[in-house]
Amino acid sequence: MKLADVRKVLHRLAETAHKEEQTAAYVIERLQKSGIGNIRKGIGGHGILATVDSGREGPSILFRAELDALPIDESIDVPHASRTKGVSHKCGHDGHMTILLGLAAELRENPPTKGRIYLLFQPAEETGEGAERMLNDSRLQDLAPDHVFALHNLPGFPLQTVILRDGIFAAGSWGLIVRLKGITAHAAHPEEAKTPASATANLIHEWQNLPRTVIPFDHAGLVTVIHARMGEQAFGTTPGYAEVMATLRAHDSGDLEKLGERAVELARMEAQKWDLEMEYEWTERFQPTINNSGAVKLVEKVAQELKEKSGGETVPEVIRRPQPFSWSEDFGRFTERFSGALFGLGSGTDQPHMHNPSFDFPDEILRTGVLLFSGIIDAAGLRDR
Numbered sequence: 001m002k003l004a005d006v007r008k009v010l011h012r013l014a015e016t017a018h019k020e021e022q023t024a025a026y027v028i029e030r031l032q033k034s035g036i037g038n039i040r041k042g043i044g045g046h047g048i049l050a051t052v053d054s055g056r057e058g059p060s061i062l063f064r065a066e067l068d069a070l071p072i073d074e075s076i077d078v079p080h081a082s083r084t085k086g087v088s089h090k091c092g093h094d095g096h097m098t099i100l101l102g103l104a105a106e107l108r109e110n111p112p113t114k115g116r117i118y119l120l121f122q123p124a125e126e127t128g129e130g131a132e133r134m135l136n137d138s139r140l141q142d143l144a145p146d147h148v149f150a151l152h153n154l155p156g157f158p159l160q161t162v163i164l165r166d167g168i169f170a171a172g173s174w175g176l177i178v179r180l181k182g183i184t185a186h187a188a189h190p191e192e193a194k195t196p197a198s199a200t201a202n203l204i205h206e207w208q209n210l211p212r213t214v215i216p217f218d219h220a221g222l223v224t225v226i227h228a229r230m231g232e233q234a235f236g237t238t239p240g241y242a243e244v245m246a247t248l249r250a251h252d253s254g255d256l257e258k259l260g261e262r263a264v265e266l267a268r269m270e271a272q273k274w275d276l277e278m279e280y281e282w283t284e285r286f287q288p289t290i291n292n293s294g295a296v297k298l299v300e301k302v303a304q305e306l307k308e309k310s311g312g313e314t315v316p317e318v319i320r321r322p323q324p325f326s327w328s329e330d331f332g333r334f335t336e337r338f339s340g341a342l343f344g345l346g347s348g349t350d351q352p353h354m355h356n357p358s359f360d361f362p363d364e365i366l367r368t369g370v371l372l373f374s375g376i377i378d379a380a381g382l383r384d385r
């Protein structure tokens with residue numbers, strides 16, 4: 001079965017975080033067809049870990065792909081459109097899984113001669129929960145790879161371009177929900193209410209200006225208010241309840257902590273000022289993805305060799321990015337625990353951006369992804385060359 005055909009099957013099966021049952025079943029089926037018998041499933045949800053062991057001493061490498069799709073309607077008319085209304089692969093996880101399944105097939109023909117290779121399929125990446133749940137699962141407590149690797153397709157970069165960066169590759173981000181509770185009253189007598197109206201307005205303004213007052217000028221930070229709701233659609237009632245949500249984002253985990261502490265403090269101050277009850281919760285917490293320089297050099301070596309051998313057809317360019325990306329990736333939980341690297345693979349300068357309803361993973365880069373992962377195995381010394 002061609003890689004593009006596998007990708008299209010996965011695209012049709014699109015399922016959101018914690019619901020990736022059909023997707024996981026298909027991945028397991030493809031792994032078994034590649035001759036892999038050591039498969040642990042149901043890890044941290046619908047997570048999967050397949051192990052290819054040479055039976056000889058040597059290094060171990062883990063490669064990760066993501067199982068989940070997004071709650072976004074498919075807006076493009078393609079034969080492989082998602083079968084689930086309101087859910088589709090608009091981040092390219094269908095392509096990432098296919099690359100890992102392509103590597104599994106390649107390992108059947110060219111297995112490691114020393115050490116072991118782990119192929120990990122992670123659930124709930126989009127909500128920032130899957131990596132931690134897998135790593136905390138008792139069935140993975142023996143997992144100790146020497147290096148971990150993952151790639152992410154990157155719209156805006158030429159097809160098959162490899163994008164690298166030492167240190168911080170992608171930002172950390174936390175979701176914050178604040179609930180303000182007061183007392184309703186008749187709209188004709190707002191003085192008898194405890195309304196969160198002014199507190200909500202003040203909090204939105206204060207949060208958006210927060211980064212420049214909390215973290216150093218030369219550090220990156222961002223607070224984006226993503227949702228606010230107050231009262232009900234009842235013209236006769238002064239509201240007594242409000243809910244405000246924001247995403248806090250920073251490149252440095254220490255800066256993220258400072259933003260979080262101050263954001264909650266401001267909410268508490270507004271609640272006290274207007275005599276309101278205040279509750280808050282954190283959700284979708286992503287750590288910054290921090291790359292190990294040695295792991296990045298390994299990827300760079302492989303990418304440069306592919307570029308030279310193919311005359312630029314397989315990998316046209318290898319780019320060292322000067323700044324981290326502002327989006328977040330749950331792979332940060334893996335690089336927090338193990339030495340490793342997340343790198344980018346260009347998916348086209350004309351490609352709609354990730355999470356855009358018109359996005360569709362380009363099949364042209366599937367083979368390049370497999371070759372990069374396979375080359376990492378060779379460069380790390382798991383196969384005799």
